[in-house]
Amino acid sequence: MQTTPDPGIVIIGAGEAGTRAALTLREKHYAGPITLLGAESHLPYERPPLSKTVQTAPEPPAPTLIGGAGTLAAQNISYRAGNTATRIDRASQEVHLRDGTALRYSRLLLATGARPRTLPLPGAEQNGVLYLRSFGDAMALRNRLAPGLRLAVIGGGFIGLEMAASALERGCDVTVVEMAPRILGRAVPAQIAALVAAEHRAAGITIIEGIGLTAIEQRPNGCAVILADGRELEADAIIAGIGAIPETALAEAAGLPVENGIRVDGRLATEDPLIFAAGDCCSFPHPVFSGRRLRLEAWRNAQDQGRHAAGSLLGETAAFATVPWFWSDQHGSTLQISGLPDEGNQTVTRDIDGMPFLFHLRDGCLVGASAFGPIGKVARDIRLAEMLIESGASPDPAALANPSVKLKTFLQPRAAVA
Amino acid sequence: MEHWVDACAVNDIEEEDTIRFDHAGQSFAIYRLEDDRYFATGGFCTHENVHLADGLVMGRIIECPKHNGRFDIPTGQAKGAPACINLRTFGVKVEEGRVFINLG
Numbered sequence: 001m002q003t004t005p006d007p008g009i010v011i012i013g014a015g016e017a018g019t020r021a022a023l024t025l026r027e028k029h030y031a032g033p034i035t036l037l038g039a040e041s042h043l044p045y046e047r048p049p050l051s052k053t054v055q056t057a058p059e060p061p062a063p064t065l066i067g068g069a070g071t072l073a074a075q076n077i078s079y080r081a082g083n084t085a086t087r088i089d090r091a092s093q094e095v096h097l098r099d100g101t102a103l104r105y106s107r108l109l110l111a112t113g114a115r116p117r118t119l120p121l122p123g124a125e126q127n128g129v130l131y132l133r134s135f136g137d138a139m140a141l142r143n144r145l146a147p148g149l150r151l152a153v154i155g156g157g158f159i160g161l162e163m164a165a166s167a168l169e170r171g172c173d174v175t176v177v178e179m180a181p182r183i184l185g186r187a188v189p190a191q192i193a194a195l196v197a198a199e200h201r202a203a204g205i206t207i208i209e210g211i212g213l214t215a216i217e218q219r220p221n222g223c224a225v226i227l228a229d230g231r232e233l234e235a236d237a238i239i240a241g242i243g244a245i246p247e248t249a250l251a252e253a254a255g256l257p258v259e260n261g262i263r264v265d266g267r268l269a270t271e272d273p274l275i276f277a278a279g280d281c282c283s284f285p286h287p288v289f290s291g292r293r294l295r296l297e298a299w300r301n302a303q304d305q306g307r308h309a310a311g312s313l314l315g316e317t318a319a320f321a322t323v324p325w326f327w328s329d330q331h332g333s334t335l336q337i338s339g340l341p342d343e344g345n346q347t348v349t350r351d352i353d354g355m356p357f358l359f360h361l362r363d364g365c366l367v368g369a370s371a372f373g374p375i376g377k378v379a380r381d382i383r384l385a386e387m388l389i390e391s392g393a394s395p396d397p398a399a400l401a402n403p404s405v406k407l408k409t410f411l412q413p414r415a416a417v418a
Numbered sequence: 419m420e421h422w423v424d425a426c427a428v429n430d431i432e433e434e435d436t437i438r439f440d441h442a443g444q445s446f447a448i449y450r451l452e453d454d455r456y457f458a459t460g461g462f463c464t465h466e467n468v469h470l471a472d473g474l475v476m477g478r479i480i481e482c483p484k485h486n487g488r489f490d491i492p493t494g495q496a497k498g499a500p501a502c503i504n505l506r507t508f509g510v511k512v513e514e515g516r517v518f519i520n521l522g
Contacts, residue, residue, distance in 0.1 A: 334484075383474045
């Protein structure tokens with residue numbers, strides 16, 4: 001019998017999701033060609049250090065490569081750096097590249113990520129507002145940080161606050177401006193956000209909340225952020241971390257539905273059964289939260305979805321059901337969240353030696369957990385809460401509030417661990 | 419060569435849990451499994467500089483508290499991304515209610 005040779009799997013985007021997908025395809029014994037297309041010149045690297053150790057390391061760091069150096073070659077994954085896709089031709093199953101060539105695919109994964117939202121203010125571009133997404137962005141920021149530098153951070157989200165903490169460590173004079181009434185938005189419960197804000201203030205960072213911005217203006221020595229109440233915040237450098245926009249242009253041009261991200265089903269398949277999407281670029285229904293459509297910008301989600309997409313690319317039918325999990329390091333403390341706290345309509349607080357650990361319940365069912373403190377007091381229980389959320393548990397609130405009741409006792413039957 | 423160091427009392431570690439032990443500039447994680455077997459590995463995750471004693475023990479697996487890298491406790495074998503380098507393991511013996519690890 002004659003068979004047509006498999007043209008292979010093409011992955012657009014070599015961030016966490018795309019690279020994990022490629023490596024997982026090999027773990028799953030896929031033997032056909034895999035092509036991983038990266039927009040940047042580096043080998044695929046981990047992004048979490050960009051706002052942290054890349055800023056604070058004594059010596060200029062190199063990117064932390066995903067899977068370590070040599071992995072892609074060892075796995076026979078063809079990596080093309082700096083050669084972005086320009087167009088998808090679904091009829092001929094081809095991806096067209098910037099250099100004019102085209103790649104045929106049997107299956108295609110879009111792991112195109114997201115780009116920083118730019119600051120929509122007069123003067124922002126002229127005054128060189130900085131953003132953080134890539135290793136190059138991170139090094140540009142690193143090279144600006146110096147003792148005494150007046151740094152204005154626009155946006156009190158994860159990236160802004162992590163950059164603020166790192167810049168403070170480098171000796172900068174840091175002010176964070178958040179337009180919303182409080183930092184960290186609705187993904188983080190107000191009680192936890194208040195603790196984070198207090199820690200930043202105690203460390204010496206100024207946080208201004210609940211005030212709009214009108215412009216960035218040039219000044220004789222630096223620039224000024226003009227606040228809506230007329231105040232001026234003088235700065236030598238400005239970084240904006242005000243959210244990210246999913247990279248959906250290729251999908252849209254190919255006629256695939258986009259709904260705050262490339263729309264996929266539970267398997268992470270788009271409307272085209274040969275094309276899948278994973279990571280920051282996709283919006284997917286979450287079965288643990290009644291099918292609520294989510295788009296997550298998080299390292300762990302990118303990794304989990306990349307791995308899941310690899311299975312789907314090979315014909316597996318399972319739905320992606322991993323409970324969301326976020327973490328952020330600031331001033332030596334860690335913020336961890338599992339599930340979706342904003343799904344809850346009841347909050348139960350467990351006092352762990354003075355640190356509040358919050359459980360978020362919806363009609364008695366555990367849907368989220370959140371805490372901010374030393375990693376040794378936060379991480380295990382957040383992980384156990386994640387397992388409880390995944391299992392649909394409805395633990396007794398009184399027991400949840402009691403720090404002497406171990407969370408492991410709620411896991412019945414015990415989760416199987418490979 | 420054997421060089422046994424007294425790390426802790428057997429009851430310093432709860433069942434299915436781990437504690438940190440530092441000795442002579444090195445850091446270790448000492449584990450007690452559900453069946454009361456004790457093990458010891460290098461203290462830090464091989465993926466990033468995070469102490470495993472802050473992680474979660476499930477069965478015979480230790481999970482890194484930050485990135486969920488997983489290791490098999492008895493063998494130190496890396497079991498899941500992002501961890502891909504095995505942990506170093508150390509011999510353990512229990513005598514008269516104390517846990518000793520072999521740094522020889």
